Amino acid sequence: MKTAVTELFGCKYPVLLSGMTGISTPELVGAVNNAGGLGILATADLTPDQTREAVKKVRKITDKPFGANVPLLIPGSAEKAQILMQEKVDIINYTLGSGEWLIEAVHKYGGIAVATVTNEKHALSAKKYGVDALIITGHEAAAHGGLVTSMVLIPSIVDVAGIPVIAAGGFADGRGLAAAMALGADGVAMGTRFMNTKESPAHSNMKQMSNKKSVHDTLYSDRIDGLPCRAIDSSGARNMIKDRLYLFKALLNSRLVARTYGFPWIKALAGILFSGYSNAKQLARMSNAYKAIKLAIDKGEYENGVFLMGQVTGLIHNTPSVAEVMESIIKEALASQKMLTEKLQ
Numbered sequence: 001m002k003t004a005v006t007e008l009f010g011c012k013y014p015v016l017l018s019g020m021t022g023i024s025t026p027e028l029v030g031a032v033n034n035a036g037g038l039g040i041l042a043t044a045d046l047t048p049d050q051t052r053e054a055v056k057k058v059r060k061i062t063d064k065p066f067g068a069n070v071p072l073l074i075p076g077s078a079e080k081a082q083i084l085m086q087e088k089v090d091i092i093n094y095t096l097g098s099g100e101w102l103i104e105a106v107h108k109y110g111g112i113a114v115a116t117v118t119n120e121k122h123a124l125s126a127k128k129y130g131v132d133a134l135i136i137t138g139h140e141a142a143a144h145g146g147l148v149t150s151m152v153l154i155p156s157i158v159d160v161a162g163i164p165v166i167a168a169g170g171f172a173d174g175r176g177l178a179a180a181m182a183l184g185a186d187g188v189a190m191g192t193r194f195m196n197t198k199e200s201p202a203h204s205n206m207k208q209m210s211n212k213k214s215v216h217d218t219l220y221s222d223r224i225d226g227l228p229c230r231a232i233d234s235s236g237a238r239n240m241i242k243d244r245l246y247l248f249k250a251l252l253n254s255r256l257v258a259r260t261y262g263f264p265w266i267k268a269l270a271g272i273l274f275s276g277y278s279n280a281k282q283l284a285r286m287s288n289a290y291k292a293i294k295l296a297i298d299k300g301e302y303e304n305g306v307f308l309m310g311q312v313t314g315l316i317h318n319t320p321s322v323a324e325v326m327e328s329i330i331k332e333a334l335a336s337q338k339m340l341t342e343k344l345q
Helices: 004-009 026-034 048-061 077-086 100-108 120-129 150-161 174-182 204-212 235-242 246-261 265-273 277-299 311-315 322-343
Strands: 015-017 040-042 067-071 091-095 112-117 133-137 165-168 187-190 218-221 229-232
Touching (some): 026 040, 040 048, 067 077, 077 100, 100 112, 100 120, 112 120, 174 187
Parallel strands (some): 015 187, 165 187
């Protein structure tokens, strides 16, 4: 199966693992790579030293090209990006910020730069800066999808992009891959589907929940982590949305965030207090969300934790291996292509 994405990234299939914080570990990245897709390592919750070690670990698991994700809004992201570039990671995927400086630096060592965006304005800005490909995230996605659904968003950006486009948000099977390509995309990125696999580090409670929930069982709010964000509908998520003491709690939780990201707590505190009211609110919610999300991923806390999950969870009813997921997707995509050809005759 050849597309502009497989040609650009050097993978067998146009299927990517989204860079999900706490989920897209070296083990999951390697499994997706070895199954023929492209894994994207998450670095948001890693210290700089852990980032370097994670890159080395991926290379022990797979000898194929892989990517790493850098959310530019997160404190310490520039330092981690520098480490990824020192390690000459094949593909750097940046989110939540302007990546002009990063694109230029990645290209200097022959790497590939990919921007994740949710609207046409940011897609065109990334293209102007010289990005090599775009991941377009629709409203259905877990975490930070945009306001427009993938069915409309993808073709609207394909029409103006002129570079490879990867569709994200609402994709979990071969029908989705075939549909995305019919809309003009060159591949898909999947989070929730790969989260619910045997190789995923997510707690078994979260995988079981994914198998049971419907397409209606998620929430979308900018009061979870300060950005428009989708999570599974739970008391933990609803309490976070209603929380009026989040600024005070953030002062306490910022200690955990600072320790995790590997920089002084006073720096985290100053970032929250002196970044302007709007940014302070956003960073405060992000600090609180970090602890709740970790509770869900690591401990399976459904009622107190917050678990980021896409609407596509309603299409998922099992927990297979990554290789089984990939085999099923490609087989179903080819069957969908054949069915569509027959229907259009």
